[in-house]
């Protein structure tokens with residue numbers, strides 16, 4: 054199982070597609086190490102995210118607590134405080150680190166509202182590489198503003214000897230956002246084809262399956278059904294800063310329990326978890342983020358291997374591209390069927406003085422008060 058720990062809702066970026074930074078938690082109400090120590094071992098991917106996890110003063114202790122409990126421990130960071138990760142990477146070089154990067158300097162800084170963010174991240178990833186980091190990479194949220202730079206960012210990552218993870222605009226309680234819509238779905242989706250082809254041309258098996266994952270992103274951008282049904286709550290889950298455990302980070306009506314008050318096995322075997330899992334099986338959202346896609350692609354029988362359908366797609370298209378052919382995207386994607394969406398403008402917060410809406414004692418609020426946007430639409 055994969056688990057994401059949303060360690061804080063504090064963040065020093067000002068992204069246009071995520072409003073965590075407007076809704077910060079207070080350090081004293083954030084999930085404690087004592088609570089995290091209740092997690093069992095044996096997770097596949099344990100991701101420490103946020104908000105910005107490097108803002109947690111106790112990040113190194115969190116890492117020490119979680120490192121033995123997972124096959125892969127990941128830190129998802131905006132990359133603005135790379136020096137805080139250096140001692141962690143020196144101690145555990147195989148920790149997976151992903152820095153958010155949204156395109157070239159002007160585009161990335163504008164989307165993320167970060168003055169000089171691009172330069173800091175690039176320098177930071179090199180610092181981590183020098184510290185011995187063996188699993189480093191960028192993470193990019195594909196949107197209208199940066200889709201034409203996808204291949205360039207991928208080439209930049211390759212030239213730095215690191216990975217590129219991709220996701221697309223989506224709405225979620227985690228992001229305090231329900232108005233992330235594409236302006237031009239077909240154009241944005243088409244841009245992903247270049248990345249898929251570039252990934253299939255490499256000699257890394259991991260990249261070939263990432264190519265399939267990106268095929269799913271095209272479907273997501275166009276508003277189509279997922280390639281493979283979602284397994285939220287059984288193959289992955291999220292812990293929020295208040296220690297509430299959720300089947301996913303999108304729908305705020307899929308709670309599983311609370312790690313501060315309950316044991317992990319109690320949570321997973323609870324009536325509440327059963328009820329939320331029932332809703333997952335009927336969920337009609339078409340999320341296809343890394344967590345939901347990666348877990349859905351895994352074989353039920355041998356989780357280290359992919360399911361047959363992605364495997365067959367990868368083998369067929371890798372051979373085709375190797376022999377000089379092209380992926381026949383039209384045979385997989387129905388570009389005539391593009392879902393309409395309302396036009397909701399996104400505004401860069403770069404250089405704007407937008408204040409966070411600090412609410413004291415948010416920890417005492419109900420889940421509904423924590424996540425007042427009740428509806429999340431990802432179609």
Ligand code: SF4
Pocket residue numbers: 283284285300301302303304333336337338339340345
């Ligand atoms: S498809 Fe439904 S259950 Fe799965 S991650 Fe999206 S909202 Fe959650």
